[in-house]
Amino acid sequence: MGKVLTAIGLMSGTSMDGIDVALLETDGETIVRRGPSAGYAYEPRFRDRLKQGLEEAKSIRKRDERPGTLAELERDLTLRHAEAIKSFLRENNLLMDTVDVIGFHGQTVLHRPDEALTVQIGDGGLLARETLIDVVYDMRANDMAHGGQGAPLIPAYHAALARGFSESSGIDAPVAFVNIGGISNITYIGAGEAIIAYDSGPGNTLIDQWVEAHAGIPYDQGGMVASEGSVLPQLADRYLAHPFFSSEKRRSLDRNDFAPPAAADASLEDGARTLAHVTAAAILRSARHLPEMPSTYIVCGGGRLNPVIMRDLVSLAKAAGGRVLAAEALGLNGDSMEAEAWAYLAVRSLRGLPLSYPGTTGVGRPVSGGRLAARPMDAEAID
Numbered sequence: 001m002g003k004v005l006t007a008i009g010l011m012s013g014t015s016m017d018g019i020d021v022a023l024l025e026t027d028g029e030t031i032v033r034r035g036p037s038a039g040y041a042y043e044p045r046f047r048d049r050l051k052q053g054l055e056e057a058k059s060i061r062k063r064d065e066r067p068g069t070l071a072e073l074e075r076d077l078t079l080r081h082a083e084a085i086k087s088f089l090r091e092n093n094l095l096m097d098t099v100d101v102i103g104f105h106g107q108t109v110l111h112r113p114d115e116a117l118t119v120q121i122g123d124g125g126l127l128a129r130e131t132l133i134d135v136v137y138d139m140r141a142n143d144m145a146h147g148g149q150g151a152p153l154i155p156a157y158h159a160a161l162a163r164g165f166s167e168s169s170g171i172d173a174p175v176a177f178v179n180i181g182g183i184s185n186i187t188y189i190g191a192g193e194a195i196i197a198y199d200s201g202p203g204n205t206l207i208d209q210w211v212e213a214h215a216g217i218p219y220d221q222g223g224m225v226a227s228e229g230s231v232l233p234q235l236a237d238r239y240l241a242h243p244f245f246s247s248e249k250r251r252s253l254d255r256n257d258f259a260p261p262a263a264a265d266a267s268l269e270d271g272a273r274t275l276a277h278v279t280a281a282a283i284l285r286s287a288r289h290l291p292e293m294p295s296t297y298i299v300c301g302g303g304r305l306n307p308v309i310m311r312d313l314v315s316l317a318k319a320a321g322g323r324v325l326a327a328e329a330l331g332l333n334g335d336s337m338e339a340e341a342w343a344y345l346a347v348r349s350l351r352g353l354p355l356s357y358p359g360t361t362g363v364g365r366p367v368s369g370g371r372l373a374a375r376p377m378d379a380e381a382i383d
């Protein structure tokens with residue numbers, strides 16, 4: 001075992017609902033201990049600024065360009081992450097100098113794998129100066145520079161979690177981790193630990209966009225809106241007929257790859273119901289590209305809290321011979337798994353270990369990645 005480090009992971013995902021923070025003790029191979037975690041929600045005005053940032057990012061041609069308000073947004077986003085770290089340390093009675101490294105994802109504002117372009121805003125140097133902790137950031141770029149899709153990167157962490165399953169857990173290969181975030185992604189772990197992973201379809205983003213536009217609410221809490229509606233098969237088929245699902249080559253998704261329905265397409269309730277079905281059905285459709293259908297699907301991400309998505313997933317998985325478990329059923333935390341992964345990947349980056357593999361991002365060979373922003377050497381402790 002390598003040296004065990006204490007790492008904090010920071011994730012601001014495609015749903016743009018806030019910052020997830022998690023602490024992990026790891027050598028980048030074995031997970032020694034999963035520590036506390038927390039979520040710090042963005043206020044609605046900051047979410048609006050992020051949405052505007054996504055629009056402005058569409059004109060980016062080189063990944064360091066920051067058109068419009070993006071430079072200012074990057075600074076403010078980074079400062080919010082610094083505040084999240086400070087709150088997290090305070091709330092958990094942790095001293096800053098007990099943390100070896102921060103794994104900082106930043107916010108994806110543009111992802112065009114076909115053009116080898118992926119942009120995560122987040123200033124690692126500023127975060128290191130603000131927190132006085134070393135920061136590893138920009139972890140997708142090197143994968144793309146080597147021909148990978150730049151995403152998903154969480155599979156290396158899923159594999160480490162799966163290695164920790166005891167025989168008594170009753171989890172036999174092939175198992176799949178499914179992350180239902182803004183976009184969903186699936187990690188397949190077969191016998192012999194072969195990992196195959198890719199984005200599996202729209203997650204919660206379409207549902208969020210739909211209920212926000214037609215009911216003024218940020219998301220369909222508990223699937224309450226969807227549970228009042230019916231699946232519109234034609235509308236569902238329109239999404240599921242997208243070339244993404246039939247393509248021979250798996251590719252990672254940008255938040256804007258799928259658009260919400262037009263207002264005339266459905267009532268509020270039927271739209272939410274249909275999109276919840278699409279989320280579940282997309283996962284099963286994408287699973288068809290795996291070498292074998294999984295026997296167990298372990299679900300993490302906010303979508304597992306939508307019972308309508310989960311019911312559809314359970315019945316579709318059952319029809320394909322699989323069962324569905326929320327991450328919590330295995331003692332894992334479905335809210336903090338991505339943040340934990342970023343902590344894990346930061347330690348792997350420090351050790352020069354691969355973050356991605358041909359089976360996860362399509363990269364030509366396993367590659368490490370991430371940039372290190374060292375904390376200022378003569379820094380005084382801050383409160």
Ligand SMILES: Nc1ncnc2c1ncn2[C@@H]1O[C@H](COP(=O)(O)OP(=O)(O)OP(=O)(O)O)[C@@H](O)[C@H]1O
Binds near residue numbers: 014180181207219306
């Ligand atoms: N109680 C709930 N009921 C229904 N849906 C929920 C609930 N809580 C969260 N969600 C959904 O989960 C989304 C957030 O999920 P999550 O935090 O996993 O996404 P993310 O990390 O931003 O995305 P990604 O994994 O794509 O980067 C919310 O936008 C919402 O749609």
Ligand SMILES: CC(=O)N[C@H]1[C@@H]2OC[C@@H](O2)[C@@H](O)[C@@H]1O[C@H](C)C(=O)O
Binds near residue numbers: 155199
């Ligand atoms: C470019 C980008 O930020 N992609 C995210 C997004 O959110 C889910 C899915 O699309 C996944 O590919 C990825 O995040 C996860 C955490 C990953 O890299 O593993």
